[in-house]
Amino acid sequence: MKSHATTLLAEVRTFRQNYPDVRYVDLIALDIPGHFYGKRYPIEMLEKVAAGSPLKLPQNAVLLGVQGGLFKIGDYCFNDGDPDANRRLVPGTLKPVSWESQPLGQMLITSDGTEAPIEFEPREVLAKVLERLQHKGIHPVVAFELEFYLFDKKLDNGLPQFARDPLSDDADDQPNLHIERLSRFSEVLDDMAQTAKDQGIDITVITAEIGPGQFEINFGHLDDGMRAADWAALFCRSTRGVALKHGYRASFMAKPYLQFPGSGMHVHVSLYDGAGNNLLAAHQQQPLRHAVAGCLELLPHCMPIFSPNHNAFRRLGGTVNAATRASWGFEDRDACVRIPESDPRNLRIEHRLASADANPYLVLAAILVGLEHGLEARREPIAPLNEDRSSGSDFPLEMLDAVRAMQHHAVLRDKLGAEFVDVYCENKRQDHLAFQQEINAREYRWFL
Template identity: 35%
Template sequence: MPTSVSGRRPEDAAAPGGADEVAAYLSAFGEPEVVEVLLPDTSGVLRGKWIPGHSMRKIWKDGVAIPLSIFGLDIWGCEVEATEIHMETGDKDGLCWPVPGTLKPVPWAPRPTAQVLITMHEPDGSARGAPWKLDPRQQLAAVVERFAARGLSPCVAFELEFYLLKPGTAPGAPPEPVFQATGQARQNMYAMSDLDAFAEVLHDMRAACAVQGLPADTVISEAAPGQFEVNLYHRVDALGAADDAVLLRRLIDGVARRHGLRATFMAKPLADFAGNGMHVHASLMEQGGGNLFARPDGVGDAALRHAAGGLLATMADATLIFVPSFNGYRRLVPGSYAPTSVSWGFDNRLVAVRVPNGPLHARRLEHRIAGAEAHPHLVLAAILAGMLEGLEQTIEPPAPLSGNAYEHEAAERLSPDMEVAVTRFAGSDFIARAFGTDYRRIYAVMKQEELNAFRRVILPLEYETYL
């Protein structure tokens, strides 16, 4: 379990070191034409601005003004009035400050371009403002602080699956996978031939990761032709790991476009093939640097069980965060390698929470529910909050499952219905404790509006069948 250690925290976002970061960038890459400031909204969609390169120092000096209500936009970028954070508030601005360590060149851009992640603060009369509670990054920061109070630091890693598709698909039409490049249209798990067929674009993705300092590890050909997975190294920095996942998705999309392809993280883009998942590995490091789950005398075993128990006990309440899209529930079907039950097990890829094989010092939990389109900061906040719930309440999980988890009738089933997930989230005491009652209400009404929009659409199959 290789690790990378970083100390990025939201309160450091506007630290004096920002001037040094800008100077280092200019020395290494020269002045860009534009700096793209990137703010992931509630759905994980990147929003922001282009700032002229000659004004880039102002980003660190003055911040970037963006409406606080940007976190009340739906997946289409439209205001969700039911959130009551738009006109009711006068739609006032917040101030966004750069996340240290994220000022990087954009190697796939056609002209000299830099990018930097930003995080939202609320103007409150102080110099930098209080963290804006609706910013998912600030939600994750709050959970990390709860671990810090216990002398623990999460060590986490993301795995992201995606498809490469043909460009130019008409809006609303099914995507066209790149079958022709491999000469076959069947499942071809871990095929080196698929890696070879797309070697040029995949190597460019790895090169771009190196330029941007993203800790990319393994690249795998996944369960369908044109589907791949990129793994990130473990980091003892939950915020940095989630930042990396956000930026990796952007990188994959940008490099694919430069090669005349489309990349999609849609949870279930093709009905007959596996969906795209976001797997999260998590362990807990103690102040001395050791892995809590690896402690002897049964302490590590108990901590692992209780963390798993917390994840299972809170799983149904948090499903709407792990599977935030209407499409994502199509992925949770038996036989797809996506979990369908509230379950855990050792070295079992069919359960929701897996304990992978490996050396004792790398003992960890792998959370396998989230779709690849989910918000990395929110997903990780929900996972860590669930683990903390289990540790604080010493929650014992049910017996771990072995064999085919799809056939275990005793295990509670994950609902494949978004409406059930919305209802469960909206009434959850755990979500209120972990994210706050305001966040619970706002996120729930946003997802209810999204669900309503899909229900208003008549599917082509209905016309084909009944017209």
């Protein structure tokens, strides 16, 4: 049986044989706000790392704010000496980057699985949740769906412009679900899909969404929750790169237009036991009801994860299918937790509340914790929207309220980790306060 290092070394050497022009590889990981950070390594040095040489990056890189700055969070960043922390290469993720002007590779790195994993690293948070579920005999199957907008590459005084229809050169400024939009933008969409497949991502359905220049791409179902989150993270990176290559900007911003629908991250999750039986479908679907109740109970306390920035809160209660209360329903897209019609084998929940720019590792971790809590507490959920259109419970609609609701919640501190919850909440609080420290034109217009 090959050792871990031997397997990694074989992966790097095979990559070098297949892509002899690649001289550098970006080693990347997702920080708390959902941005990639990392280092660009010469391919020769990558081979040494694969063979066992240490790979270290600053621990506090995970704590970067939305704009890349460091916040004082406890003793981190300014009172800890900014120490390095070990990272490891994630096997199977070394892939070519086709959207750059020069040949390049990329590979995921992480602290999970090292001797001293970073407790607040998003991938480590999810790894702990998945490991705990596995010990309980619970095996999630996961699929992400991501919505995004295409804009013109050039901004207009800092504001986005509608994508130009490549056939007419007119602005694609009409909200619609027309299949013809997929044809008109087929060149860039096909490149996005193929590039994602080159990254090992299973792209399935592509949809023209309601907003002008808005699309949705679905991924295949995976019995590896970590890999499913990897796919979502990598897809965002490659899609933005491909869009720029074609003269567009691709954005997963939650609410780029007030008058048009926002962009969401929908997550399908089913749970199986070791024998492959769907746990949610047992006993006349009673576990499904318990799982839904757990999700709805924790949802108000997970809002900083599902809506990670000021703009994401604008999406809630918007024009289409974005709730302002924690709710559930069968085949109901107005619900936060939707139960798609399916046979017992494929019975699942679809969690629809998170914004497209949320951190996929943390979103999935929060959803799984809600399901886990529900199965343990065995409570009945509130009435589904199918029975009562007014059913639902309130959740925070402003970041500072959301942070307060999250930070001291006992279940989240236990199941996501108290250190992570404290660090994450302070990161969101500081980001929100930093966002307020700019006077925009509207403020002068109103109060000057």
